[in-house]
Amino acid sequence: MKILVLGATGATGRLIVAKAIAQGHHVVALVRSKAKAAADLTGVELVEGDARDAAALTRAIAGCDAVVSSLGTAMSPFREVTLLSTATRALVGVMERQDIRRLVCITGLGAGDSRGHGGFFFDRLVLPLLLRKVYEDKNRQEDAIRGSTLDWTIVRPTVLNDKPARGSIEALTDLSGVHGGTIARADVADFVVQQLTADTWLRKTPLITW
Template identity: 65%
Template sequence: MHASPLPKIVILGATGPTGRHLVAQAVSRGHDVTVLARSPEKAAELKGAKLVVGDARDEKALRQALKGRDAVISALGTPASPFRDVTLLSTATRALVKAMTAENVSRLIAITGLGAGDSRGHGGALFDKAIFPILLRRVYADKNRQEDIIRKSGLDWTIVRPTILTNKPGTQFVRALTDLQGFHGGSIARKDVARFVLDQLVSDEWLHQSPLITA
């Protein structure tokens, strides 16, 4: 018996700090990887991936990146925005769902974060009472819109919500939870997030679910 070939993937947000780990690990696992990035300079260090230059909000660029692919990982992020409304994540996700539907690509794994949807209020006292309302409220309003678009998309989706992200070496151990009763706070290495997300490409364990992941 032959093992089924690894899914060919598109990674959005590949030049971000978590996206870089996703690309490196996906390439080392043997995935055929395409990245969509606005800046060829920033993407130059992403060894082993095919680059499509374009904006993640542009349906045409997305369709070009999606040709012949099996799955999409969205690691799109947006900086803290205390004063200005954020729309990047929902706008890009709306375009992505249309592009995936048009190109018959059904598997989507999207990284959002602790504080989205029903994980709000589980970040620990400092995060919930200060960081979230002052710095992240607008970002998370958009993450909520993004999650809503994904849930209604008709795609084979998994939403992954990491706790506070760190640049530590990674532990190889990840807890994934959907029952957050009694859970407050936590952190996780970006390396471990990338590993968990890539594992979902060959697993249906969290299909149509939104696990929170922590170390």
Template identity: 65%
Template sequence: MENSISTQRVASHPKLLVLGATGGTGRLIVAQAISRGYDVTILARNAERAKGLEGAKLVIGDALDETALRSALEGQDAVISALGTPASPFRAVTLLSAASKVLVAAMQDQGVKKLVAITGMGAGKSRGHGGFVFDRLIMPLLLRKVYADKNRQEDVIRTSGLDWVIVRPSVLNDKPPRGSVRALLDLEGFNGGTIARADVADFVLDQVESDAFKGKTPLVTW
């Protein structure tokens, strides 16, 4: 089901689907994408959650809803996944990897090749580079199960055959953007860091437009 909350469309604009658009970083991605001239589609459970995202086309559904996802994906040039999940100290987390499986299959079927996904510092080989508090307290006590699923999510994307970039932000904050980030592939000597959501959004959109980090997993930080 589609509900247009868009204003005007320009057919020549690149078409972008954003998942996780109603989250803190996702909202900034949508706003910045529209300002760059993208024709943006978002997937959300209802119109209430999409308030403030005017300028994007809304498809009602969630990331596990294969029918809605395929509808949202039709005609797109690229996808950004900013999906997140709350801390879950006790229950297993499966949303991120399960949604990524649905997304990858749909992208493969529809011939959409470009995927930029946000996971986080602590996923994959970035584990152990979050600094003492993150690595010794926050990760084991609050985020262990979330990051187990982020690792599964990354595996799904890495073996997808798509033109993918996995972006791992350091600890997110809502400070004003600095307009520049460090994108690290070699984490030797790096331990912890923070970054504004707005700077992450800007970097992620840059990856839609560039192949500089195709097939790579940059950690982004200040």
């Protein structure tokens, strides 16, 4: 497959790119600067542009079969965050116009109906004090995807770590027993790439954790 990856230069995005290439996929990355991205992304077709710009997305997505969004944003306790939802709305529009169906998007534990399942520290302190603006935008991002006609999967990892992949994770939509958790970025990357060719979680929002 030919895959467009947004957020390819991030810590998780780089692992997604590497995993996709290892599985024989052709990867295109939309990046802000080709010069800066080239050192981190080898074997990748680089397209320079802003992920919020429909024209840049249209150039990058040409000939692609699927899209992975691993866009992220920094903590923003006070300023409004709009990057995720703005880029996602633009992406959905371009994908629908180009009739590119498959979208796998990473959001996180605390988005949508996974709110309240992060454990005491995350739910009572981290999310409301440091991540509230980010998660408000993640919710808007998820709403844009849910309202689309695409074949989507929204992946919600628990707290990310940089440990080696275990190769064995839990993927859940029944969160009744979930109160926090952690998962390696490498395992997230594996799961995300799997969803490009699997329908198990089509139009679902699996939370993934160890």
